[in-house]
Amino acid sequence: MAIPQRPLPQPDDATRPYWEAARRRELVVQRCGSCETLRFPPQPMCDACRSMTVECVRMSGRGTVFSFVVAHPPVLPAFQERAPFAIVLVELEDDPRLRIIGNLLDAPAEAACIGLPVEVVFEDVTETVTLPQWRPRGR
Amino acid sequence: MKRRAAIAGLGQTAFSKDIGLPERTIALQAIAAALDDAGLTPADVDGLVRFDLESTTEVEIARNLGIPSLRFFAALPYGGGAGCATVALAAMAIATGQASVVVCWRARNRSSGGRPWAGTGAGVPGDKQFTAPYGLVRPVDQIAMLARRHMHEYGTTSAHFGMAAVACRKHAARNPAAMMREPITLADHQASRLVSDPLRKLDCCLETDGALAVVVTSVERARDLRQRPAVVLAAAQASGERHFVMTDYYGRHFLETPTTFVARDLFARAGVAPGDIDVAQIYDAFTPLVLFTLEELGFCAAGESGPLVSTGILEWPDGDLPTNTSGGGLSEAYVHGFNLILEGARQIRGTSTCQVEGAALSLVTSGAGVPTSALILCRD
Numbered sequence: 240m241a242i243p244q245r246p247l248p249q250p251d252d253a254t255r256p257y258w259e260a261a262r263r264r265e266l267v268v269q270r271c272g273s274c275e276t277l278r279f280p281p282q283p284m285c286d287a288c289r290s291m292t293v294e295c296v297r298m299s300g301r302g303t304v305f306s307f308v309v310a311h312p313p314v315l316p317a318f319q320e321r322a323p324f325a326i327v328l329v330e331l332e333d334d335p336r337l338r339i340i341g342n343l344l345d346a347p348a349e350a351a352c353i354g355l356p357v358e359v360v361f362e363d364v365t366e367t368v369t370l371p372q373w374r375p376r377g378r
Numbered sequence: 379m380k381r382r383a384a385i386a387g388l389g390q391t392a393f394s395k396d397i398g399l400p401e402r403t404i405a406l407q408a409i410a411a412a413l414d415d416a417g418l419t420p421a422d423v424d425g426l427v428r429f430d431l432e433s434t435t436e437v438e439i440a441r442n443l444g445i446p447s448l449r450f451f452a453a454l455p456y457g458g459g460a461g462c463a464t465v466a467l468a469a470m471a472i473a474t475g476q477a478s479v480v481v482c483w484r485a486r487n488r489s490s491g492g493r494p495w496a497g498t499g500a501g502v503p504g505d506k507q508f509t510a511p512y513g514l515v516r517p518v519d520q521i522a523m524l525a526r527r528h529m530h531e532y533g534t535t536s537a538h539f540g541m542a543a544v545a546c547r548k549h550a551a552r553n554p555a556a557m558m559r560e561p562i563t564l565a566d567h568q569a570s571r572l573v574s575d576p577l578r579k580l581d582c583c584l585e586t587d588g589a590l591a592v593v594v595t596s597v598e599r600a601r602d603l604r605q606r607p608a609v610v611l612a613a614a615q616a617s618g619e620r621h622f623v624m625t626d627y628y629g630r631h632f633l634e635t636p637t638t639f640v641a642r643d644l645f646a647r648a649g650v651a652p653g654d655i656d657v658a659q660i661y662d663a664f665t666p667l668v669l670f671t672l673e674e675l676g677f678c679a680a681g682e683s684g685p686l687v688s689t690g691i692l693e694w695p696d697g698d699l700p701t702n703t704s705g706g707g708l709s710e711a712y713v714h715g716f717n718l719i720l721e722g723a724r725q726i727r728g729t730s731t732c733q734v735e736g737a738a739l740s741l742v743t744s745g746a747g748v749p750t751s752a753l754i755l756c757r758d
């Protein structure tokens with residue numbers, strides 16, 4: 240039986256560039272066009288200076304696990320076969336004020352720990368949607 | 379608003395896994411019971427305040443009860459965070475003359491009605507588009523993310539979380555209305571299955587069908603009614619900076635929740651300190667929330683809640699801060715924390731099944747992690 244589809248992002252005007260970049264296998268965040276503060280998740284206004292001018296900048300794709308959980312059943316049907324699975328909150332090396340949620344791939348859930356060095360990988364989950372994900376990297 | 383309004387009536391249905399009645403019906407039952415308890419009739423009611431998640435509207439409530447005219451009504455957001463805020467808003471309406479008798483309620487068939495997260499759609503808009511595609515949809519996962527970081531930063535343990543579960547069950551054992559009354563030990567907690575590691579089944583609240591309501595009126599009017607008034611000494615509502623859903627994954631201060639900001643205003647408005655509180659009802663959808671709330675309200679410093687709960691502080695009758703004395707969401711019922719408000723009022727009345735002798739200051743908090751609210755109730 241086919242695995243049910245996982246929930247998919249429904250982009251809006253602010254988030255569309257992030258998901259389009261993921262499709263190109265690039266991890267990007269917003270940078271304020273005025274004061275250059277980086278921000279994630281995407282939103283229309285810079286909370287530091289109120290500018291609505293925005294650029295996208297590519298991140299190195301390196302980070303460390305800031306926190307994580309290992310989800311055990313009951314979970315959404317789409318995740319049933321992979322449970323227990325790790326959900327990680329990754330702090331980006333480019334700017335520790337930036338954190339992004341993902342799954343830990345290419346490693347068992349038990350490998351997850353706070354401080355684990357990770358790098359971004361891109362998982363094509365449908366023909367049009369690619370998710371930034373994370374896997375362990377050497378220090 | 380200080381000492382201007384009081385909780386004068388309490389009403390609730392049974393709590394069960396499957397109550398077999400629609401939410402509208404149990405809402406009406408609970409409200410009617412609260413009015414009877416106060417010695418008031420629907421004709422006395424001129425205000426209604428509900429959760430925005432409530433499935434029954436004010437006009438349906440008014441139509442069914444036969445309330446002749448409403449002059450004040452509102453619906454409050456952010457899930458369990460709305461609880462104490464409904465009473466706070468009712469008290470504001472009364473203090474400013476906008477209404478004289480306001481009913482607040484929560485009716486929720488959360489057990490038979492299914493788990494909200496299980497209905498996560500194929501396309502996820504808004505804040506959740508950065509979490510749901512990764513399977514991060516359950517409230518337990520969101521709180522476990524905070525719990526893990528707290529353990530890492532402060533050495534908090536799963537057993538520390540378990541202390542809250544054990545205390546709640548001990549209290550529920552004395553409460554005939556509670557759903558889970560069989561005592562548990564810390565070993566039972568540690569043996570319960572992992573749901574979202576580091577959290578276990580016994581770290582999670584119950585799944586409950588049930589409804590509760592309170593009647594709020596002026597202190598002067600409450601004095602003439604049937605019950606001893608539980609006076610609203612102070613209330614506070616707050617959200618923090620850059621808030622997202624239940625956990626500020628992206629926040630500058632990861633372990634800081636809106637409770638920090640509730641505390642800032644609540645105690646200042648009441649003119650009391652955390653150490654003055656006699657008894658507490660702390661929102662406990664998941665055990666770590668009890669510990670985090672103790673820290674953010676100032677009962678201990680950041681990171682010290684684990685050792686603090688290990689002293690038995692939460693347990694009635696000997697603990698310094700008997701907490702969730704009806705069993706709370708972990709063992710009495712989980713109705714978005716509304717049962718905590720009724721138990722907070724019972725402590726002031728002197729009618730709790732785990733009554734704190736001479737309780738004069740009774741604290742109630744609502745949803746932790748979300749934009750939230752809290753109350754301090756006192757004697758007249």
Ligand SMILES: [Zn+2]
Nearest residue numbers: 271274285288
């Ligand atoms: Zn800016």
